[in-house]
């Protein structure tokens with residue numbers, strides 16, 4: 001049985017790694033797929049209060065899927081919006097590239 005914190009940590013690992021792996025110059029199809037994935041993710045995330053608060057965050061902070069490093073920066077800002085709601089310290093997004101990268105053995 002998993003709890004909200006364990007699920008959250010695992011999911012942030014996935015989301016930040018996903019953002020780090022996103023192409024610098026995405027095609028229109030890749031950009032549309034990522035935008036759709038994030039919308040669907042926010043509908044399906046298996047913690048109802050988390051999902052509904054993340055949907056509100058997506059509404060006021062639309063995902064930046066244009067490439068050029070914007071998605072890791074956006075993901076960091078979105079995670080910070082969750083951190084703020086949970087009264088957790090904010091992460092320095094200038095260091096996000098050092099904390100999260102593409103999966104080495106994947």
Ligand code: FAD
Nearest residue numbers: 004005008009011012049050053054076077079080082091
């Ligand atoms: P986490 O917040 O899980 O972060 C994991 C690691 O990521 C940290 O140790 C740090 O190294 C790094 N990190 C922290 N902030 C950032 C950032 N801004 N950018 C990049 N890296 C960062 N829990 C609730 O109780 N209520 C909710 O409404 C809720 N909503 C959530 C919504 C989503 C989409 C997700 C994925 C999780 C949500 N959670 C929620 C879980 C919560 O965000 C945490 O994952 C959980 O509380 C464990 O927190 P943690 O302090 O271990 O670190």
